[in-house]
Amino acid sequence: xxxxxxxxxxxxxxxxxxxxxxxxxxxxxxxxxxxxxxxxxxxxxxxxxxxxxxxxxxxxxxxxxxxxxxxxxxxxxxxxxxxxxxxxxxxxxxxxxxxxxxxxxxxxxxxxxxxxxxxxxxxxxxxxxxxxxxxxxxxxxxxxxxxxxxxxxxxxxxxxxxxxxxxxxxxxxxxxxxxxxxxxxxxxxxxxxxxxxxxxxxxxxxxxxx
Numbered sequence: 706x707x708x709x710x711x712x713x714x715x716x717x718x719x720x721x722x723x724x725x726x727x728x729x730x731x732x733x734x735x736x737x738x739x740x741x742x743x744x745x746x747x748x749x750x751x752x753x754x755x756x757x758x759x760x761x762x763x764x765x766x767x768x769x770x771x772x773x774x775x776x777x778x779x780x781x782x783x784x785x786x787x788x789x790x791x792x793x794x795x796x797x798x799x800x801x802x803x804x805x806x807x808x809x810x811x812x813x814x815x816x817x818x819x820x821x822x823x824x825x826x827x828x829x830x831x832x833x834x835x836x837x838x839x840x841x842x843x844x845x846x847x848x849x850x851x852x853x854x855x856x857x858x859x860x861x862x863x864x865x866x867x868x869x870x871x872x873x874x875x876x877x878x879x880x881x882x883x884x885x886x887x888x889x890x891x892x893x894x895x896x897x898x899x900x901x902x903x904x905x906x907x908x909x910x911x912x913x914x915x
Contacts, residue, residue, distance in 0.1 A: 707745040707801075707821060712828040714879035716756055716835070717896055723751040724766055731766040736778050740792065741800035742820040743780070756828060759835035760784055774810055781827065788868060790816060790823065806867040816867050826863040829874040832894055833884045838901035839894035846891045846912035853911065854891075858883055876904075883908065 712718070724747045732747075733739055747766075750756060757763035762782045764772055772779040777791030788808050796802035804823040805813040817823040833839065846854075854875055861874035861882065875883040881895035881904060893908055895901035 706749070707742045709746065709750060709824070711825055711879075712750065712756070715828055715832055715882070715896070716753070717880060718750070718753065718756070721749045722753050723748040728766045732769050735769055735773070736794075736797060738797050739778075740797060740802050740820055742802075742824070743792070746820075746824050755835040756831055759831050760833070761827065761831065777805065777807070777810075777813065779810070781823075783868075792820065806865075814867050816865055817863070822863045825861075826865055826872070826874065829861055829863065829882045830865075830872060830884065832882045832896075833892050834894070836880070836882075836894040836896040838896070838898055840892050840905065840909070842914045843886075844891040844909070844912035844914060845889055846885075847889070850891070850911040851885065851888070854883060854885065854908075857907075 729744060729747055751763065761784050764780050764782060772789065774791065776794055778794065778797060779789045779791040781790040783789070788806055789810060790804050790806050792802050792804060801819045801821055803815060804817045804820055806816040807813045817826060858875035858877055861876060863874060865872040870887045873885045878895065878897070878900045880897050881900045883891070883893045883904065885891060891908060891912055893904050895904065
């Protein structure tokens with residue numbers, strides 16, 4: 706079973722809540738073999754709403770028929786379908802394949818090296834909007850602010866290469882996240898009030914509200 710402990714700690718998930726083998730079989734019937742990490746995620750975490758549907762959308766089994774593509778298994782969509790993420794058909798036999806992003810479902814570019822990296826990065830992005838305590842706005846920050854964050858907060862170790870020209874994640878606790886989008890936009894959240902207040906006291910002064 707794939708280790709999703711980072712995601713579970715972030716959202717304080719203590720019980721599995723996923724799709725059944727029969728529900729996942731619907732996807733197998735369309736695409737054939739599925740990556741081990743894909744099946745594990747859908748089985749263990751696929752039905753957790755705030756993790757998978759707060760901002761962007763995990764494609765649920767009965768909706769895969771609406772995301773058919775000749776070359777990719779599309780399994781995640783931006784909330785207004787501005788872009789989608791998928792796994793190349795030649796990689797479906799791999800346990801932990803790369804993930805690609807596309808704006809038009811024709812041109813695809815590498816988003817994350819592995820599927821586990823994608824699910825973890827997306828969990829951090831969803832957390833920015835889903836956790837109990839969130840910044841009231843986005844802040845625009847400069848290079849000095851970026852350096853401050855890099856020097857004072859731990860890089861979460863996953864990122865998006867493509868979406869919004871790149872997204873990086875930082876934070877000093879298991880249940881918080883600092884999101885840097887497009888290299889100049891800051892947003893942050895936590896599931897614990899005192900962890901959030903620690904961040905807000907400092908980060909809200911780093912830039913101007915957008």
